[in-house]
Amino acid sequence: GGRTAHQMRRSAADLTRHLARRRATEFLDVIPASRVPKTTALLGQVRGCADDTSPKQGAERGPGPGPLSTGWNRKHSCRFAEHDVQVMHSDTNRGIEVLLNPIYNKGTGFSIAEKERLGIRGLTPPRYFSIEQQCAKIWENMNEPGKTAMFKWRSMQALQDRNETLFYRLLVEHIEELAPIIYTPTVGEACLQYSRLFRRPRGMYFSADDRGHFNAMMYNWKSDVNVIVVTDGSRVLGLGDLGAQGMGISVGKLDLYVAGAGIEPGKVLPCVLDVGTDNEDLLNDPYYFGVNRKRLTGEEYYDVVDEFIQAVKNRWPNALVQFEDFQTEHAMPILRRHRDNVLCFNDDIQGTAVVVLAGVYGAMAALGLQPADITKQTFLVCGAGSAGMGIANFLHTAMVHHGLTSEEAHDRFFIVDKHGLVTDKRRLDKKAPGVEDLRPFARSRKAWDGDGDDDDDDESPESLREGAPLATVVKLAKPTVLLGASTVKGLFTDEILTMMGEFNERPIIMPLSNPTSRAECTSKAVAKATQGRALFSSGSPFEHVTTDDGTYMHANQGNNFYVFPGLGLGSILVGSDHISDGMLNAAAEAIPRSIPAEGAKRGEIYPRIANIRDISVKVASAVMRQAVKEGREGRGGK
Numbered sequence: 036g037g038r039t040a041h042q043m044r045r046s047a048a049d050l051t052r053h054l055a056r057r058r059a060t061e062f063l064d065v066i067p068a069s070r071v072p073k074t075t076a077l078l079g080q081v082r083g084c085a086d087d088t089s090p091k092q093g094a095e096r097g098p099g100p101g102p103l104s105t106g107w108n109r110k111h112s113c114r115f116a117e118h119d120v121q122v123m124h125s126d127t128n129r130g131i132e133v134l135l136n137p138i139y140n141k142g143t144g145f146s147i148a149e150k151e152r153l154g155i156r157g158l159t160p161p162r163y164f165s166i167e168q169q170c171a172k173i174w175e176n177m178n179e180p181g182k183t184a185m186f187k188w189r190s191m192q193a194l195q196d197r198n199e200t201l202f203y204r205l206l207v208e209h210i211e212e213l214a215p216i217i218y219t220p221t222v223g224e225a226c227l228q229y230s231r232l233f234r235r236p237r238g239m240y241f242s243a244d245d246r247g248h249f250n251a252m253m254y255n256w257k258s259d260v261n262v263i264v265v266t267d268g269s270r271v272l273g274l275g276d277l278g279a280q281g282m283g284i285s286v287g288k289l290d291l292y293v294a295g296a297g298i299e300p301g302k303v304l305p306c307v308l309d310v311g312t313d314n315e316d317l318l319n320d321p322y323y324f325g326v327n328r329k330r331l332t333g334e335e336y337y338d339v340v341d342e343f344i345q346a347v348k349n350r351w352p353n354a355l356v357q358f359e360d361f362q363t364e365h366a367m368p369i370l371r372r373h374r375d376n377v378l379c380f381n382d383d384i385q386g387t388a389v390v391v392l393a394g395v396y397g398a399m400a401a402l403g404l405q406p407a408d409i410t411k412q413t414f415l416v417c418g419a420g421s422a423g424m425g426i427a428n429f430l431h432t433a434m435v436h437h438g439l440t441s442e443e444a445h446d447r448f449f450i451v452d453k454h455g456l457v458t459d460k461r462r463l464d465k466k467a468p469g470v471e472d473l474r475p476f477a478r479s480r481k482a483w484d485g486d487g488d489d490d491d492d493d494e495s496p497e498s499l500r501e502g503a504p505l506a507t508v509v510k511l512a513k514p515t516v517l518l519g520a521s522t523v524k525g526l527f528t529d530e531i532l533t534m535m536g537e538f539n540e541r542p543i544i545m546p547l548s549n550p551t552s553r554a555e556c557t558s559k560a561v562a563k564a565t566q567g568r569a570l571f572s573s574g575s576p577f578e579h580v581t582t583d584d585g586t587y588m589h590a591n592q593g594n595n596f597y598v599f600p601g602l603g604l605g606s607i608l609v610g611s612d613h614i615s616d617g618m619l620n621a622a623a624e625a626i627p628r629s630i631p632a633e634g635a636k637r638g639e640i641y642p643r644i645a646n647i648r649d650i651s652v653k654v655a656s657a658v659m660r661q662a663v664k665e666g667r668e669g670r671g672g673k
Contacts, residue, residue, distance in 0.1 A: 128153075129153055129154040129155075130153070130154040130155060130158070131155070131158060133153050133154075133155055134155060134158060134159065137195065137196055137197055137198055137199040138199055138200075138301075139153075140197060140198050141166075141198065141200070141201075142159070142164075142169060142197070142198050142201065143159060143160055143162065143163065143164040143169065144163070144164060144165065144166055144169060144201075145159060145163070146163060147163075166200070166201060166204055169201055170201065170204055170205050170208060173190075173194065173201070173205060174205065174208075174209060176190075177190050184215070184216055184220075184221040184224075185221060185224055185225070187213075187216045187221070188216050188217070188221050188222065188224075188225050189232070191205075191206070191213065191216060191217060192232075192234070193234075195290075196234065196235050199300060203290075203293055203294060203300065206290065206293075206294045207294050207648075210294055210295070210644060210645060210647055211643065211644045211645040214291060214294075214594075214596060214644060217287050217290050217291060217294075218287040218288060218290075218291055218596070219272055220272070222272075222283050222284060222287040223271060223272040223273075223274050225283050226268075226271050226272070226274065226277050226280050226281060226283040226284060227274065227277065227280070228280075229277070229279075229280035229282065229283045230279075230280055230317075230320065230322050230323050230324045230325075231322055233324060237282070237286050237305060238282060238285060238286060238304060238305030238306055238307070239252070239253075239255070239256060239304065239305075239306050239307075240279060240282070240306075240307050240309055241306065241307070241308050241309065241339075241343055242279075242309040242310075242325070242326045243309065243310050243311055243326050243328065243331055243339065244326060246338070246339060246342065247342075249342045249343055249345075249346040250342075250345070250346040250349055250350075252346070253346045253347070253349070253350035253351075254350065256304060256350075258301050258302065259302055259351065260302055260303065260304045260350075260351045260354045261298060261299070261302040261303065261351075261353075261354055261355065261607050262289065262292055262298055262302070262303045262304070262354065262355050262357070262603055262607070263303075263304045263305075263306055263347060263351075263354055263355065263356045263357065264284075264285040264288045264289050264292075264303075264304075264305055264306070264357045264359050265285060265305075265306040265307070265308060265343065265356060265357070265358060265359065266281040266282075266284050266285050266306075266307055266308070266358075266359040266360045266361065267281065267307070267308040267309075267310055267340075267360075267361055267362075267365075268280060268281025268282075268284075268307060268308075268309070268312070268325075268360065269281075269330070269360070269361060269362040269365070270360050270361065270362040270363070271284055271360050272284070272360065273549060273550065275314065276312050276313050276314045276317075276330075276362075277312070277314065277317070278309065278311065278312030278314060278317050278323070278325040278326075279307050279309040279312075279323075279324060279325025279326070280317070280323075280324075280325065281307055281360060282305060282307045284359055284360050285305030285306060285307060285359060286305045288305075288357070288359060288382075288599075289303040289304075289305050291596055291599075291600065292599070292600050292603060294647070295596060295599075295600030295601075295647045295648065295651050296600030296601060296603060296604040296648070296651040296655070297604070297648065297651075298600070298603070298604065304354075306343075308339055308340065308343060309325045309326050310326070310330050310331040310336055310339055311325075311326050311327075311328040311329050311330040311331060312325060312326075312329075312330060313329055313330050336365070337368075337369075337372070340369055340372075340373075341372075344356070344373050344376065344377055344379075347377065348376075348377055353378070353607070353610070354378070355378045355379065355380075355603050355606055355607055356373075356377055356378065356379040357379065357380060357381075357382055357599065357603070358370065358379065358380070358381040358382070358383075359381075359382055359383070360383065361381070361383070363420075363421045363468045364468065366381055366383060366384055366421070367381075367384065367421065367425075367469075369381075370384060370385075374613070374614075375613060378606060378611065378612060378613065378614065379614070380602070380614045380619075382595055382598075382599050384421075384425045385425075385429070385614075385619055386595040386598045386599050386602075387422070387425070387426065387593075387595060388425050388426050388428075388429035388430075388619075389429070389595075389598045389602075389619050389620075389622055389623045390593040390594065390595055390597060390598055390623075390626075391426050391429075391430070391518070391545065391547065391593060392429060392430060392433055392620070392623040393593075393597060393598070393622075393623040393624075393626040393627060393641070394545060394572045394591065394593055394640050394641060395409065395412070395430070395516060395543065396409070396623055396624055396626070396627050397591075397626070397627035397630060397635075397639075397640030397641055398516075398543045398570040398572070398640045399412075400627050400630065400635055400640070401541075401570055401635045401636070401638055401639070401640060402541060402570075406437065406624050407437045407438070409430075409433055409434055409437055410434050410437050410438055410439050410444075410447075411515075412447065412515045412516055412543075413447050413448075413449075413512060413513065413514045413515050413516070414427070414430060414447060414448050414449070414514060414515075414516045414518060415448075415449045415451065415508060415509065415512060415514035415516070415517050415518065416448065416449070416450050416451070416518045416520065417451050417452075417505065417517075417518065417519045417520065417521045417523075417526060417527075417555065418451075418452065418519065418520035418521035418522070418548075419450050419451075419452035419457055419469060419473050420452075420467075420468050420469050420520070421468040421469035421472075422469075422520045422547075423450075423469065423518075423520035423521070424450075424469035424472035424473050424476075425469065425472065426518065426520060426547075427448055427450065427472070427476060427518075428472045429616070429619070430448075431444045431445065431448065431476075432616045432620065433620050433623070434447060436616070436617065436620050441475075442479065445475060445476055445478075445479035445480075446479060448476055448479075448480075449480065449496070449499075449508055449512045449514065450473065450476050450477070450480070451505050451508055452521075453521075453523075454502050455501070455502035455503050455504055455505070455508075456480070456482075456499055456500070456501065456502060456503040456504075456507075456508050457473065457476065457477045457480065457501075458477060458480045458481065458482035458499070458500075458501040458502075459477055459478050459479075459480060459481055459482060460482040460484075460501035461477050461501060461502075463477065480499075481497070482499065482500055482501040483497060483498045483499055483500050494510075494511060495511065496511050496512045498511060499511055499512070505526070505531060506528070506530055506531055506534075509531050509534050509535065510534060513538045514535075514538075515538075515539055515542065515543060516542075516543040516544075516545070517531075517535055517542065517543070517544045517545065518545045518547060519545065519546040519547055519548055519554070519555030519556070520547050520548060521548060521555060522548040522549075522553040523548070523553070523555060524552060524553050524554065524555070525555070525556065526555040526556070527544070527546060527555045527556035527560070527561075529560065529563075529564050532544065532556065532560060532561055532564035532565060532569075533564045533565075535564075535565065535569070536564055536565035536566065536568060536569065540568065541568050541569065541570055542565060542568070542569050542570070543569070543570045543572075544556070544561050544565075544569050544570070544571055544572075545571075545572045545573065545593075546573050546574070547572075547573065547574040547593070548574055548575075549574045549575050550575055551575040551576070551577070554573060554574070554575050554577075557577055558571055558573070558577035558578060558579070558580050558588065558590040559577075559578070559580055561580075561588070562580035562582055562586075562588040563582070565588075566582060566584070566586060567580065567581070567582040567584075567586030567587065567588040568586070568588075569588060570591075570638055570640060571588060571589070571590055571591060571638070572591035572592065572593055572640055572641070573590065573591070573592055573593070574592070574593060575592070576590075576592055577590040577592070578590055587637065587638075588638060589637050589638040589639050591638075591639060591640045591641050592641070593641065594641070594644065596644060596647065597626050597641060597642070597644075597647075597650060597654075598622055598623075598626070598654065600647065600651040600654075601622060601625070601650065601651035601652070601653070601654025601655040601658065602614070602618070602619070602622050602654060602655075602658055604651060604654075604655040605618075605622075605654065605655030605656065605657070605658030605659045605662070606618070606658060606662070608655065608659060609658070609659040609662045609663065609667070609668045610668050610669050611662045611667040611668060612667060613667055615661075615662075615665060615667065617661050617664075617665055618658045618661045618662055618665075618667075620661075621657040621658055621660065621661035622654045622657060622658055624657065625650075625653045625654045625656070625657035625658075626641065626642065626650060626653075626654060627640065627641075627642070628653055629642035629646055629649060629650045629653060630642050
């Protein structure tokens with residue numbers, strides 16, 4: 036009982052070291068000297084640490100507990116940290132580096148064991164919060180009164196910069212609310228200021244100054260890649276030429292790939308082709324981070340795109356390339372140029388068309404019809420530009436897929452532009468956007484060429500003249516589906532909408548032009564003219580409507596988010612070398628299958644975004660089945 040305070044402290048210290056060595060031994064399972072890398076042995080020599088896998092002969096034993104059964108003794112206790120490093124992955128960060136790496140960082144979500152193992156005990160607050168608690172806190176903060184959409188976008192970017200896992204967890208849990216923040220429309224506002232908002236590099240920038248080096252540059256991105264979204268920033272969400280600031284579009288789109296289809300975050304690559312900008316405001320902005328020159332044009336421009344695609348093929352031959360927000364004059368030529376050269380698709384052209392077709396299939400499902408019944412529909416498309424004709428061409432493809440000949444399918448379409456009905460008498464501008472897609476529709480619509488006035492008693496479509504006004508075309512063609520891609524506000528007048536309601540028990544009316552200020556009609560106008568019987572879908576958000584007699588009309592909104600995650604996932608998994616029209620049609624047919632029966636009765640023609648992962652699984656499965664049917668599988672899918 037006569038132990039001094041010094042002896043007691045010494046005994047406690049020895050016991051602590053003994054327990055520490057025992058925990059380390061159990062955890063490490065002690066690496067034999069024969070398995071220690073030479074570099075580690077050399078490191079030990081430099082530090083003056085002898086091999087301590089066995090006790091030295093004649094070593095004197097100090098006070099306190101004897102050596103452990105492993106042969107380690109107190110003299111070499113400094114070796115524990117080195118052994119700990121040896122058994123961990125060579126790339127594993129430790130200490131403060133863990134907290135500064137958004138992939139490893141868990142904020143307040145590290146357990147005590149993790150803090151010990153990673154060397155961060157004391158570097159984070161002591162209390163543990165689960166990922167569910169962290170999500171709840173951030174969501175509550177983001178939704179405080181007065182917080183703008185742009186504030187939420189910045190908050191999400193900051194979260195992604197510090198804790199990527201938490202970012203995607205929050206995005207998945209609140210996808211319906213956050214998709215418009217991460218992507219359109221809020222990301223458009225962010226792109227306008229992207230140079231000034233730039234904080235952390237994401238993705239890769241291939242500029243006009245890098246020509247000839249793209250192939251080597253690809254190897255600066257160290258990880259494998261499954262999906263690439265690339266833009267040239269020339270037509271960002273209808274905001275015009277934003278140059279290199281279009282990177283925000285590529286980043287946002289890939290965040291939705293991860294959230295919507297479960298693509299691994301480390302295997303996506305946002306890219307921008309910076310070929311200059313014609314935006315004078317950006318050229319004069321001292322903080323613009325892109326190439327400060329006018330855009331490349333002609334063959335110089337296409338050479339940059341070609342070099343990029345070839346570099347992708349060399350580095351990641353199985354990757355999917357999605358073209359995003361290329362201006363109209365380049366979008367279709369690039370797609371045609373590379374569609375058979377690399378696994379790729381254009382979301383603005385093909386994705387939009389698939390969403391519209393999915394809406395048509397969804398509307399037919401609400402009417403109790405099957406996808407094959409599309410062959411019985413009559414389409415009136417307003418707008419003969421690239422958007423309108425891209426949609427019309429894809430609808431035509433779907434009708435052919437379901438059994439019509441190409442000529443029979445063309446006969447089911449009426450195309451109206453600013454000059455009226457387009458017929459075989461129209462002299463087409465060879466340089467106009469979408470003219471190649473328009474040509475077969477014009478050729479198939481024979482104009483009435485009788486002399487004198489139209490025969491008022493003839494109510495058949497054959498009596499329509501070249502350039503007939505929209506109201507006359509509706510009256511005589513009696514379409515079942517009215518599509519707007521004209522960007523002309525109010526084009527669908529009360530007279531036209533009323534006629535649609537008279538000819539059809541439940542007309543399908545789709546004003547697809549963006550933004551809302553350019554929509555061909557509103558949901559209220561459609562509900563009023565059709566007594567709420569119409570199946571309505573738009574490109575911009577509109578309110579659901581309840582008529583005076585209590586009839587409810589659901590205001591659907593098409594969204595490419597229904598398509599691209601599942602389409603990308605399916606094409607990658609099946610190992611396809613090409614995204615065919617059949618695969619796109621399969622995706623369109625799969626989307627309405629996620630609509631519950633009670634939703635279809637309410638006039639819902641698209642499922643809820645909240646169910647996007649289930650939707651993506653169904654889309655991916657349908658795409659894969661179609662690819663196998665076409666013999667496109669087995670390219671080496673992942």
